[in-house]
Amino acid sequence: xxxxxCPNCAHSxxxxxxxxxxxxxxxxxxxxxxxxxxxxTAIVGPNGAxxxxxxxxxxxxxxxxxxxxxHGYAESRPRVGYVPQSLSFDRGMPLTVLEFMxxxxxxxxxxxxxxxxxxxxxxxxxxKTACSHLANRPLGALSGGELQRVMLSAALSQEPELLxxxxxxxxxxxxxGEVCCELLDRFRKEKNFTQLxxxxxxxxVAAHASHVICLNRRIVAEGNPHRILTPEVLAATFGPHxxxxxxxxxxxxxxxxxxxxxRKES
Amino acid sequence: MELxxxxxxxELIGKVIPLECMQMRFMQEALLGLILIAPMAAVAGTQVVNxxxxxxxxxxxxxxxxxxxxxxxxxxxxxLTMPLLALLVGLGIMAVKQRSGLSTDTIIGVFFSAVVxxxxxxxxxxxxxxxxMQMFLYGDILTISDAEIAALVGLLALFLIFQxxxxxxxxxxxxxxxxxKAHRIHVMIHQYLFAALLxxxxxxxxxxxxxxxxxxxxxxxxxxxxxxxxxxxxxLWISVLISLVCxxxxxxxxAQDWMRTAAGATIVLCTCAVFCVSLLFRRRTRS
Numbered sequence: 001x002x003x004x005x006c007p008n009c010a011h012s013x014x015x016x017x018x019x020x021x022x023x024x025x026x027x028x029x030x031x032x033x034x035x036x037x038x039x040x041t042a043i044v045g046p047n048g049a050x051x052x053x054x055x056x057x058x059x060x061x062x063x064x065x066x067x068x069x070x071h072g073y074a075e076s077r078p079r080v081g082y083v084p085q086s087l088s089f090d091r092g093m094p095l096t097v098l099e100f101m102x103x104x105x106x107x108x109x110x111x112x113x114x115x116x117x118x119x120x121x122x123x124x125x126x127x128k129t130a131c132s133h134l135a136n137r138p139l140g141a142l143s144g145g146e147l148q149r150v151m152l153s154a155a156l157s158q159e160p161e162l163l164x165x166x167x168x169x170x171x172x173x174x175x176x177g178e179v180c181c182e183l184l185d186r187f188r189k190e191k192n193f194t195q196l197x198x199x200x201x202x203x204x205v206a207a208h209a210s211h212v213i214c215l216n217r218r219i220v221a222e223g224n225p226h227r228i229l230t231p232e233v234l235a236a237t238f239g240p241h242x243x244x245x246x247x248x249x250x251x252x253x254x255x256x257x258x259x260x261x262x263r264k265e266s
Numbered sequence: 267m268e269l270x271x272x273x274x275x276x277e278l279i280g281k282v283i284p285l286e287c288m289q290m291r292f293m294q295e296a297l298l299g300l301i302l303i304a305p306m307a308a309v310a311g312t313q314v315v316n317x318x319x320x321x322x323x324x325x326x327x328x329x330x331x332x333x334x335x336x337x338x339x340x341x342x343x344x345x346l347t348m349p350l351l352a353l354l355v356g357l358g359i360m361a362v363k364q365r366s367g368l369s370t371d372t373i374i375g376v377f378f379s380a381v382v383x384x385x386x387x388x389x390x391x392x393x394x395x396x397x398x399m400q401m402f403l404y405g406d407i408l409t410i411s412d413a414e415i416a417a418l419v420g421l422l423a424l425f426l427i428f429q430x431x432x433x434x435x436x437x438x439x440x441x442x443x444x445x446x447k448a449h450r451i452h453v454m455i456h457q458y459l460f461a462a463l464l465x466x467x468x469x470x471x472x473x474x475x476x477x478x479x480x481x482x483x484x485x486x487x488x489x490x491x492x493x494x495x496x497x498x499x500x501x502l503w504i505s506v507l508i509s510l511v512c513x514x515x516x517x518x519x520x521a522q523d524w525m526r527t528a529a530g531a532t533i534v535l536c537t538c539a540v541f542c543v544s545l546l547f548r549r550r551t552r553s
Contacts, residue, residue: 056444059447061444061447082444082449084442084444086442087441088440088441088442089316089440090315090316092492093316094498094500095437095497096498099437099498099499102434103434103438104449106434109434110433110434110437110499111498111499111503112499113499136497154445
């Protein structure tokens with residue numbers, strides 16, 4: 001899928017030889033990957049593989065070496081919508097769903113109420129995620145699935161060009177996760193944004209992602225999930241993880257491949 | 267030094283509240299000071315409660331000890347060293363939090379210990395300083411000066427401007443840093459400004475209710491409001507109302523012949539009573 005500003009770019013974002021180190025420990029090692037425009041890309045990998053770090057690099061939240069390029073956006077960076085894994089709030093706080101949504105957009109302090117203009121803009125968004133009945137309910141009273149859908153509404157209210165989701169199905173049951181992913185598929189087709197999600201759930205990847213990046217501090221494999229999620233790749237990605245693997249310690253990893261720094265689907 | 271606008275408001279208070287105790291200038295000044303401090307403490311307290319920063323405000327309150335100590339050591343008025351040290355401690359905690367991998371509680375704990383130890387070290391070296399310390403331990407709003415009231419007016423103006431531009435953004439920052447940054451909010455600016463203003467409010471509240479009760483003055487009205495409010499916006503206004511009513515009621519009660527208690531402690535007792543009542547209403551709402 002191409003973009004009017006950059007008709008030749010099939011990719012929304014590309015990582016070229018990106019390294020991240022913290023206290024002498026290499027968290028991301030020579031990352032070369034790309035995120036196709038207008039599609040759903042999943043980053044999979046075990047705990048400590050650097051998935052969240054990769055997202056932090058995208059958000060310019062962490063210092064790194066290498067190049068991250070955004071292709072075909074009017075500004076130097078796309079408008080980013082972000083759905084975090086969780087919110088750190090006291091569940092007794094009486095912040096309502098509508099106040100939460102308006103906090104990101106309204107200039108007038110919320111203690112003077114949510115303006116009519118914001119209500120008219122935000123309620124249809126809540127309607128789209130089947131959350132309009134929750135508008136006046138406190139955030140702390142929502143179930144995991146409801147909170148996830150509300151956070152999705154808040155991210156969509158940004159009219160994102162790139163939507164990043166950190167474990168969208170974590171903490172919610174299978175049905176809730178499925179509903180969330182189906183909503184995302186529908187919105188992506190409607191709004192034509194690029195979606196990037198971190199997930200552990202391979203069934204979600206198989207059902208909803210058109211591109212997958214297997215990460216274990218290095219890129220193990222990248223491409224169409226139906227073609228690259230082979231037993232060998234999964235073993236290399238999710239195998240026993242004990243600190244930084246020695247060069248060549250993981251069979252089939254990108255470093256053993258002859259042509260490039262990462263194995264890409266042909 | 268008497269300031270014109272302070273005299274005007276003091277006379278107004280004397281006329282509006284025709285009680286005998288309120289005809290004395292120091293009581294009128296104390297009430298004026300409380301009317302300025304209470305709303306700020308209530309608004310800041312709402313944010314402190316919702317974003318679990320009670321320990322932060324406690325550490326700032328205890329920096330009053332070190333503020334007095336440094337004032338004595340440098341022969342400078344504690345009225346100057348206390349706010350300066352509170353600012354230093356507040357911003358210091360934020361800076362160390364940003365740059366170290368330590369948990370916020372640990373960092374605050376270290377600062378807390380350091381400021382208390384500094385105060386105690388000076389008291390042990392200069393025993394005559396103990397009397398000054400006692401004043402800050404229990405608070406003494408009745409000795410508030412016109413200059414302090416003028417400083418409070420300035421602080422209130424700054425605080426209102428800051429809240430107008432940052433109130434919504436602080437909610438976002440408190441919920442999730444990455445989410446706030448993704449919405450292009452300058453997180454660090456809001457965090458540092460809030461820490462600085464909170465430090466100043468806390469140190470002025472120390473004057474009103476003392477180091478021991480300063481956290482209660484911030485937290486109790488907000489906690490009571492939380493039991494009653496159905497939204498964040500309403501929580502703020504209820505908290506301001508509780509704080510103001512309790513401040514006025516506490517001061518008036520403390521001056522009665524049958525009470526004769528410390529003003530700060532009486533104010534905090536009033537807020538605690540309101541909190542207990544709010545618990546009953548919360549249960550009724552739930553049932």
